[in-house]
Amino acid sequence: MPGDIxxxxxxxxxxxxxxxxxxxxxxxxxxxxxxxxxxxxxxIPLTGRYIAQKGDSIIGIVVDYSLVYWLLEINYVWKAxxxxxxxxxxxxxxxxxRITKYLRVGDVVYAKIAHTERGMPPIVTCRDSGxxxxxxxxxxxxxxxxxxxxxxxxxxxxxxxxxxxxxxIKVGANGIIWVRAERPEIEELVEYAIKKIEKESxxxxxxxxxxxxxxxxxxxxxxxxxx
Amino acid sequence: xAMSLKMSExxxxxxxxxxxxxxxxxxxxxxxxxxxxxxxxxxxxxALFEMGRTRVLCVVRGxxxxxxxxxxxxxxxxxxxxxxxATFSTDERKSPTPSRREIELSKIIRxxxxxxxxxxEYPRMMIKVYCLxxxxxxxxxxxxxxxxxxALAHAGIPMRDLVSSVAVGYCYGRxxxxxxxxxxxxxxxxxxxxxxxxNKITLLQADHRLxxxxxxxxxxxxxxxxxxxxxxQKKALRDMYVSIAKEASEGE
Numbered sequence: 001m002p003g004d005i006x007x008x009x010x011x012x013x014x015x016x017x018x019x020x021x022x023x024x025x026x027x028x029x030x031x032x033x034x035x036x037x038x039x040x041x042x043x044i045p046l047t048g049r050y051i052a053q054k055g056d057s058i059i060g061i062v063v064d065y066s067l068v069y070w071l072l073e074i075n076y077v078w079k080a081x082x083x084x085x086x087x088x089x090x091x092x093x094x095x096x097x098r099i100t101k102y103l104r105v106g107d108v109v110y111a112k113i114a115h116t117e118r119g120m121p122p123i124v125t126c127r128d129s130g131x132x133x134x135x136x137x138x139x140x141x142x143x144x145x146x147x148x149x150x151x152x153x154x155x156x157x158x159x160x161x162x163x164x165x166x167x168x169i170k171v172g173a174n175g176i177i178w179v180r181a182e183r184p185e186i187e188e189l190v191e192y193a194i195k196k197i198e199k200e201s202x203x204x205x206x207x208x209x210x211x212x213x214x215x216x217x218x219x220x221x222x223x224x225x226x227x
Numbered sequence: 228x229a230m231s232l233k234m235s236e237x238x239x240x241x242x243x244x245x246x247x248x249x250x251x252x253x254x255x256x257x258x259x260x261x262x263x264x265x266x267x268x269x270x271x272x273x274a275l276f277e278m279g280r281t282r283v284l285c286v287v288r289g290x291x292x293x294x295x296x297x298x299x300x301x302x303x304x305x306x307x308x309x310x311x312x313a314t315f316s317t318d319e320r321k322s323p324t325p326s327r328r329e330i331e332l333s334k335i336i337r338x339x340x341x342x343x344x345x346x347x348e349y350p351r352m353m354i355k356v357y358c359l360x361x362x363x364x365x366x367x368x369x370x371x372x373x374x375x376x377x378a379l380a381h382a383g384i385p386m387r388d389l390v391s392s393v394a395v396g397y398c399y400g401r402x403x404x405x406x407x408x409x410x411x412x413x414x415x416x417x418x419x420x421x422x423x424x425x426n427k428i429t430l431l432q433a434d435h436r437l438x439x440x441x442x443x444x445x446x447x448x449x450x451x452x453x454x455x456x457x458x459x460q461k462k463a464l465r466d467m468y469v470s471i472a473k474e475a476s477e478g479e
Contacts, residue, residue, distance in 0.1 A: 001461055002343075002380050003388030003424035017348075017385060027424065029345070029385035031464060046468065048383020049271055049290060077292050077352050119301050119351030145383060202468050 018043035050144035059172030067094040078121035137180030144175035262463035272382025276374035280364035285374035289354035304349035308337040339430035365411035392420035
């Protein structure tokens with residue numbers, strides 16, 4: 001909690017933005033969970049808005065476009081800019097073709113933050129493999145601070161959800177998650193599970209509980225009992 | 228509906244001199260405090276702070292794009308505090324037009340909160356703090372500061388410390404803590420806000436004459452009261468997560 005003195009010993013290495021040093025003490029600046037790994041100390045925030053960082057994978061919704069770029073709503077202070085050439089992975093000439101041929105307002109894109117600058121809108125790209133337009137499925141919006149929990153330790157939670165439900169899932173660091181499954185009931189089940197992770201993100205033994213719920217849910221769906 | 232307590236200056240003086248306060252509290256006793264963190268869902272942070280019959284709702288939005296954009300500071304975020312009293316917060320209907328007093332208090336609350344924040348980490352952005360007084364019975368600025376610091380913490384905005392605040396008064400030779408409206412009317416009122424973990428004062432006002440030699444004692448009484456509020460604030464913040472834990476374990 002802000003103002004809580006975590007340690008008086010300055011031998012610890014401080015990680016993350018939720019901690020500061022003051023007068024030899026290590027003090028928390030946000031509401032979060034304390035993680036101590038060896039001599040490394042970290043506070044994992046439980047609340048807060050998404051702050052764009054270079055390298056983050058995010059999911060954005062096209063809200064506007066110009067001749068050569070789209071603007072994506074990414075749940076951040078500013079809208080992100082996606083250049084047409086970064087999306088198409090080739091040069092784009094606006095005098096020969098129109099940008100709306102590829103993405104229109106309302107389309108959903110999985111992209112990576114390529115560049116951020118203090119006080120400026122971020123620039124995103126789809127150049128690396130795996131990024132691009134997301135079709136079908138549904139979007140789930142949760143608090144960005146809870147995203148690490150959805151992914152789990154070394155991806156364990158996400159892997160468990162994918163394994164049990166066989167759904168395609170893309171997780172955006174900005175708090176937006178895209179799910180596409182064979183049946184809408186399965187998408188509903190995943191949404192339910194993710195909302196539960198969001199709510200109980202500060203509790204231990206969560207992966208196990210969610211796994212059990214998912215397995216139960218899948219049985220129900222197969223028997224046609226899911227509502 | 229209950230009207231607020233009315234008393235003449237003479238009555239209050241006699242009561243105080245007989246060793247009692249207007250509402251029967253001890254000299255250093257706070258009014259009953261009730262805090263709830265996370266009362267609205269659309270905004271990033273929110274808190275409700277009640278101190279006796281004073282009740283303040285505070286909602287925080289942001290960091291967001293600065294509007295109007297010409298106000299944006301390329302070096303740091305703008306903290307925009309709006310302190311307002313609801314039309315139904317007082318005995319007589321309060322005009323919804325922002326008064327001179329409301330604008331002044333907005334500035335005072337902003338200056339009490341700013342030292343706790345790392346505004347330089349959010350260039351060109353804006354953090355909005357709305358404090359709405361739902362019911363006024365003295366001490367609305369201190370209640371607003373208490374609510375606002377909780378709402379900011381709930382919004383996940385990095386803070387050096389929670390800011391806690393209380394009004395201390397000097398009445399007929401007595402130092403009293405957390406004035407109610409009758410005392411506020413006739414006594415010297417000294418609102419104090421602090422970051423208790425650093426022992427730093429972020430707000431200190433005195434709009435009335437009081438003997439200077441009493442000041443150190445007054446500050447010390449205020450500091451002790453603030454420490455109690457600080458603990459209650461932390462408990463409220465923690466309780467929000469504990470209550471979720473309870474629900475989860477019951478759902479098993």
